[in-house]
Amino acid sequence: MIPDDLLPHLLDVEHPGQTTDRYGNTVDDWSTSTHSAVQGWMQQNTGAEDGEQRNAQIGEWLLLCNPWTTGGDSLTVHGADRVHWNGQQFEVIGPPGPAYEPAALHHYEIRLKTVEG
Secondary structure: OOOHHHOOEEEEEEEEEEEEOOOOOEEEEEEEEEEEEEEEEEEEEEEEEEOOOOOEEEEEEEEEEOOEOOOOOOEOOOOOOEEEEOOEEEEEOOOOEEEEOOOOEEEEEEEEEEEEO
16 A cells, blocks of 8 residues: 555545436436545646637546555445546546555556546
């Protein structure tokens, strides 16, 4: 695990609730979401602009966090979650990627995306 002093950013992870749509499918319901606090490291990897159809700012970020919640045994961030930090909302891109040290799971690397405009 990464020592907490190397994870300086306090993040709000939003987990969607579940509901059933009119066809009987289980779908995400953001009106019943839950939240958990996670210590992590946020780093912007790329930035781009989309000026063809609109004036959009696009950022791809990397979140590093420990594998489990404090005192728990469940993964802290899932592929369907949203991450809130520093006044921005990020969408999780794909499943969290485990990073291993020789003996065991060390931390997760989670790709995030934000679009403004």
